[in-house]
Amino acid sequence: MTERKPFSLSIKVVIRDRVGRCLLLKRSKHSKGNPGKWEFPGGKVETGEDVGTGLLREVTEETGLTILLERVVGAAQSELPTKKVAYLIVEARLESGDVRLSSEHEEYAWVARADLATMDLAPQFLFFAQGYAKGEST
Amino acid sequence: MTERKPFSLSIKVVIRDRVGRCLLLKRSKHSKGNPGKWEFPGGKVETGEDVGTGLLREVTEETGLTILLERVVGAAQSELPTKKVAYLIVEARLESGDVRLSSEHEEYAWVARADLATMDLAPQFLFFAQGYAKGEST
Numbered sequence: 673m674t675e676r677k678p679f680s681l682s683i684k685v686v687i688r689d690r691v692g693r694c695l696l697l698k699r700s701k702h703s704k705g706n707p708g709k710w711e712f713p714g715g716k717v718e719t720g721e722d723v724g725t726g727l728l729r730e731v732t733e734e735t736g737l738t739i740l741l742e743r744v745v746g747a748a749q750s751e752l753p754t755k756k757v758a759y760l761i762v763e764a765r766l767e768s769g770d771v772r773l774s775s776e777h778e779e780y781a782w783v784a785r786a787d788l789a790t791m792d793l794a795p796q797f798l799f800f801a802q803g804y805a806k807g808e809s810t
Numbered sequence: 811m812t813e814r815k816p817f818s819l820s821i822k823v824v825i826r827d828r829v830g831r832c833l834l835l836k837r838s839k840h841s842k843g844n845p846g847k848w849e850f851p852g853g854k855v856e857t858g859e860d861v862g863t864g865l866l867r868e869v870t871e872e873t874g875l876t877i878l879l880e881r882v883v884g885a886a887q888s889e890l891p892t893k894k895v896a897y898l899i900v901e902a903r904l905e906s907g908d909v910r911l912s913s914e915h916e917e918y919a920w921v922a923r924a925d926l927a928t929m930d931l932a933p934q935f936l937f938f939a940q941g942y943a944k945g946e947s948t
Contacts, residue, residue, distance in 0.1 A: 678860040679879065681819075681898070722816040723896070741817065744896045747885040758861070758882045760819070760898045 679756040683727050684714035684748075684797070686763045686804070687739050689782055695735065695771070696791055698779035705752070706794040710781070712761065727762070735780075736772030739764040745809040750796035761800055763809070817894040821865050822852040822886075822935075824901045824942070825877050827920055833873065833909070834929060836917035843890070844932040848919070850899065865900070873918075874910030877902040883947040888934035899938055901947070 687695040696710040713734045717726040724741055731739055746761040771780050783791060788801040803809070825833040834848040851872045855864040862879055869877055879902045886897040909918050921929060926939040941947070 676878070677862075679862040681821075681861045683819075723819045724817040740814070744885045744887040747882045747898055749882040756862075758821075758898055758900065760885055760896055762896065 677751075677755050679758055680716060682714065682716050682757050682759050683723070684712040684759050684761045685727065685731055685739065685741070686712055686745060686761060687731070687735070687737065687766055688763065688785075689766045693782040693784055694788060695737075695766075696781050696783050696788075696793075697734065697773065697777040698781070699794070700776055700778050703776070708792075709794040710791045711794045711797060714762075731764075732769075734774050734776065735769075737769040738767045740767050743809075745804060746800045748796050748800045750794075757796075759796065815889075815893050817896055818854060820852065820854050820895050820897050821861070822850040822897050822899045823865065823869055823877065823879070824850055824883060824899060825869070825873070825875065825904055826901065826923075827904045831920035831922055832926060833875075833904075834919050834921055834926075834931075835872065835911065835915040836919070837932070838914055838916050841914070846930075847932040848929045849932045849935060852900075869902075870907075872912050872914065873907070875907040876905045878905050881947075883942060884938045886934050886938045888932075895934075897934065 697713055698710050699706050699708060701707045713731050714727060715730050717723055717730060741762055741764045743763050745763045748759040750757045773780060786805050788805045793801055835851055836848050837844050837846060839845045851869050852865060853868050855861055855868060879900055881901050883901045884899040888895045911918060924943050926943045931939055
């Protein structure tokens with residue numbers, strides 16, 4: 673973060689399936705930011721409501737999945753020309769559903785935790801993924 | 811975090827002074843949660859507005875200080891009987907002002923980064939403080 677730009681907040685979710693793999697989504701090649709890069713589901717949420725409720729709705733829209741939020745596992749940040757974005761990263765368990773993508777993403781992958789940092793991730797998530805892949809978390 | 815409780819979001823700030831010390835505030839002995847424990851300034855912010863604006867206002871109310879937000883340095887979580895709280899932790903530089911506490915806190919201390927984890931912190935910040943004291947951050 674550099675200084676005096678507005679900063680917005682985004683919550684990203686590491687969804688683990690029944691065998692512990694993590695869901696990554698590939699951004700559309702038409703995305704303005706990081707086209708074709710892999711990222712975690714989630715996004716900007718309003719805190720006027722319970723944060724969890726907004727986040728679950730966002731994740732269902734993006735993935736078609738129902739999840740259970742479990743714990744905070746990290747943070748990240750990115751710098752855009754006009755603003756900074758702070759990310760809180762939460763781990764969740766897959767409850768039900770099959771992946772159904774929105775137009776924001778063009779592909780998905782269930783990736784072993786240890787392999788997360790080998791994917792072509794949006795750069796703001798690389799440092800987190802390296803630590804998380806080694807079993808480190810908040 | 812256990813499951814299906816509402817979760818709220820709080821942003822805490824590690825304010826560094828000109829020689830790099832970090833500001834801690836001691837919670838009032840009348841506080842409902844963690845009375846007498848040390849914590850970082852900050853609190854729940856609304857995301858309807860730019861997050862930075864709300865956070866700076868909150869910090870000024872709590873400390874009397876004007877600060878410059880610099881970068882995300884970590885995350886934490888706590889579990890209360892009726893809800894979970896997720897914390898995003900941001901580092902900031904002291905710009906101006908002298909500490910003036912609100913009724914929420916009864917004492918303050920400027921603490922060397924390496925000594926942060928030796929303070930009697932609210933327990934949800936201990937893991938973060940241990941890593942940050944060693945120079946680790948997001």
